[in-house]
Amino acid sequence: MQSVPSSEMDHRRRPRRRGKALDEAIFCAVVAELAENGYTRLSMETVAERARASKASLYRRWPSRVELMMDTVTRLLPDHEDPPDTGSLRGDLLALLRQAAAVLAGPAGEAMRGLLSDVLGDPERAAWLRSCAQRSGVMGTVVRRAVARGEVDAACVTPRRLETGQALLCHHFFLLSAPVSEAVVVEIVDEVLLPLLSAPPVRAGGR
Structure with a gap:
């Protein structure tokens, strides 16, 4: 009797996976x-x-492709609480932006680029993507x-300046x-970043 290719098997006859095992298979x-x-x-x-799962198992976890993609991006992004520490500002900035560039070059970047058109009409999701x-x-x-190392004056650090590096990276990508x-x-x-972080802050209302 000729065997049936695994890709054509009814998912109900495949080994059942639940919880983390199924989630991991789906994300992979x-x-x-x-x-x-x-x-x-x-x-x-x-x-x-591809995950050898039922569509129902996906829809129970994520109502649509957008939610699935958002969860995937979250999983693929590096730990934001532990950025590279090289011992110098320039080294840290280079390492951080190289890490971000590598993420954008991979599946997370592909998902984020695709999500742009899907979430722009939803302010909450659009804010999530920007973050x-x-x-x-x-x-x-x-x-x-x-x-703390004395390389930067704290007065030169503003929220807008902290956004600049990643914003330029994203603009390019x-x-x-x-x-x-x-x-x-x-x-x-x-x-941009090193000169910006050494320049005096701009005072509201002019010079």
Whole structure:
């Protein structure tokens, strides 16, 4: 009797997985789909087939592809509480932006680029996506270390300045649709961030 290919087997006859094991299989399937086929061709059906799971098991966890993608991005982003510590501000900034560029070059970046059009009409989701892309809190940790080392005057640190590095990185990636090269990372650090973090703050109302 000819065997039935595993891809054609009814999911109900496959070994049942629950909880973390099933979640992990689904997320691995999402990452593989993003890498091989991109965001636009990814669907709940293709993820379920690759994960060897039922569509119902996906929809019980995520009401739509958007929620699934948002959870995937969250899992793929590096720990924002532990940014690189090289011992110098320039080294930390380079390491942080290189890390961010690497994330954008992978499945997380593909998902974030695809999510742009899906979440723009939803202010809450759009704010979430911006926070993922900019991650100014991570930059704040890096700059506070520099302040403690005496490399930066605390008066020069403002929320807007903390957003600048990641904002430029995202501008290059999302709007120019181009990978963030090492040269771009170095230019952002040396031509923008270091001068900006050493400049006196602008006072409201003029000079």
